[in-house]
Structures are given as C-alpha cells and as structure tokens.
C-alpha cells in the first residue's frame with residue numbers, strides 16, 4: 001500500500017523575504033503541490049525564491065471542494081504544502097477546512113512555523129506577552145464592532161487585533177470610546193517592511209493620531225491593546241463610563257461593559273444605565 005503524503009502548513013514572510021526559513025524553502029521545493037490562497041501572489045513568491053512547483057488555489061470560496069481533492073492527493077502519497085498570502089496559514093487565513101479533512105482522513109499534518117504578524121507585533125509592543133488573546137479582525141459594521149469591543153472590555157489579557165487600513169481610524173476611535181481613552185495600546189504597522197513603524201500611547205492618543213497622521217492609516221497594521229486592569233476601577237466612574245457607552249450601545253450592553261470596566265455590579269450598572277438613558281422630562285411647559 002502507498003504511504004500517504006504529509007500536509008505541511010508552511011508560514012511565509014509578512015513582508016521581508018529573508019524571513020522565510022530554510023526548512024520552509026526545503027518543504028516548498030519538495031512538495032508535490034502547493035495549495036495557495038492566491039496563486040498569482042504565491043507564484044511571484046516562488047519565482048523570487050527560484051522555485052517551480054505546481055500551485056493550486058485554496059481560498060474561502062473553494063476550500064471545501066479543494067480540500068477533498070487535496071486529501072485524495074495526500075492519500076495517494078503526495079506531499080502537500082499549504083501557504084497563505086503572508087504569514088501563518090489559518091491565522092485569519094484559509095486552511096481550516098483542509099486541515100479538518102486531512103485529520104479526518106488520518107493524514108499526518110506538520111507545521112513549518114515562521115512569520116505571523118500577531119506574534120511579531122506582540123514581541124515589540126511593550127505590553128505583557130505572557131498571556132494574550134488573539135481576536136483577529138473586529139466586525140466591519142460599526143454597531144457590531146462596538147458590541148464586540150464591549151464584550152472584550154473585561155478581558156485582562158493583552159488583546160491582539162488585525163485591521164484593514166481603511167478601518168483602522170474607526171476601530172481605534174471605537175476602542176477608545178468603549179474601553180476608555182486611557183488604555184495603553186500599540187499600532188504596529190508594515191512589520192518587516194521598509195516603512196515599519198510603531199505608534200505607542202493611550203487609545204485616545206492613537207485614535208487622534210489616526211485622524212491626523214495619514215501614515216498611520218497606510219499599509220498593514222496590528223493593534224495591540226493592554227488588558228483591562230485586574231484591579232476594579234473606582235465605581236464612582238460608573239456614570240461617566242455609562243455616559244460614553246450609551247452613546248454607542250443599548251443600555252443592557254452598555255451596562256454589562258460598564259460593570260466590567262468599573263468593577264460595579266451588573267444590577268447596579270443596569271439600573272444606572274436605564275436612569276441615564278431615560279429621556280429628561282421637559283419642564284419648560
């Protein structure tokens with residue numbers, strides 16, 4: 001019987017070609033086929049590496065069908081390398097369905113670790129890296145994004161977020177409004193590339209900078225945000241916190257977030273939220 005092949009999950013550079021590991025190059029050079037998110041993009045990478053291997057596209061729209069095809073190849077003894085456009089496959093990138101199908105078929109899967117924007121940013125952000133929470137992309141729509149941020153308000157681990165250039169200013173503004181303008185953060189931009197830069201400061205400062213400094217809105221960025229303080233904040237700040245949150249969120253969600261931010265009880269926060277959200281009686285008549 002033919003020995004099945006191995007599915008290698010291979011990390012590729014997030015900007016600097018020098019970050020491709022020697023083992024990644026070796027695995028790519030030997031693979032029977034390379035499954036890539038965008039074959040044109042990865043074709044250029046292989047060309048720059050001087051490698052010539054068959055490429056098959058595997059992206060969110062064809063992954064299920066492609067996974068079945070690739071598992072057949074693996075079963076017949078071919079080694080498959082999975083890569084994405086940049087960084088580590090499956091980290092906010094395609095590959096999950098293929099991995100599931102390979103595991104279900106009893107195929108050996110093996111990682112070839114390397115670049116990942118989240119980890120690269122965390123390693124220099126200046127915020128605790130011993131415990132962190134990778135959130136990937138926030139929702140694109142403003143209301144859903146604010147709701148998600150409110151759900152994260154009590155998270156004490158360092159938060160790692162990916163963001164697209166055209167949404168970075170809006171996301172920083174929402175993070176400042178919901179988590180508090182004073183929370184420390186870092187925007188890591190264009191990692192490993194020519195214009196690599198880091199913006200460190202409070203969320204309020206970074207949100208302002210994102211409006212005034214066009215460079216911050218250019219290229220690719222990771223946002224790293226300090227976790228919520230483990231110590232409860234002064235409960236006297238409950239009304240002030242709710243005052244901001246209620247501008248963006250319904251009372252129940254605002255109360256939940258405010259309770260986590262200030263250390264108040266949920267019941268107390270909800271009662272205050274209802275009181276603050278109630279229309280002020282018009283006594284001018």
Ligand code: SAM
Pocket residue numbers: 014015084086087088089090091092093115116117118161162163164188189190191192193220221222
């Ligand atoms: N799988 C990739 C990884 O391992 O980092 C992430 C892919 S995800 C679709 C793309 C997002 O990663 C970008 O929107 C940005 O937030 C982040 N990113 C990728 N490359 C980056 C870079 N060179 N500098 C900063 N952020 C980067």
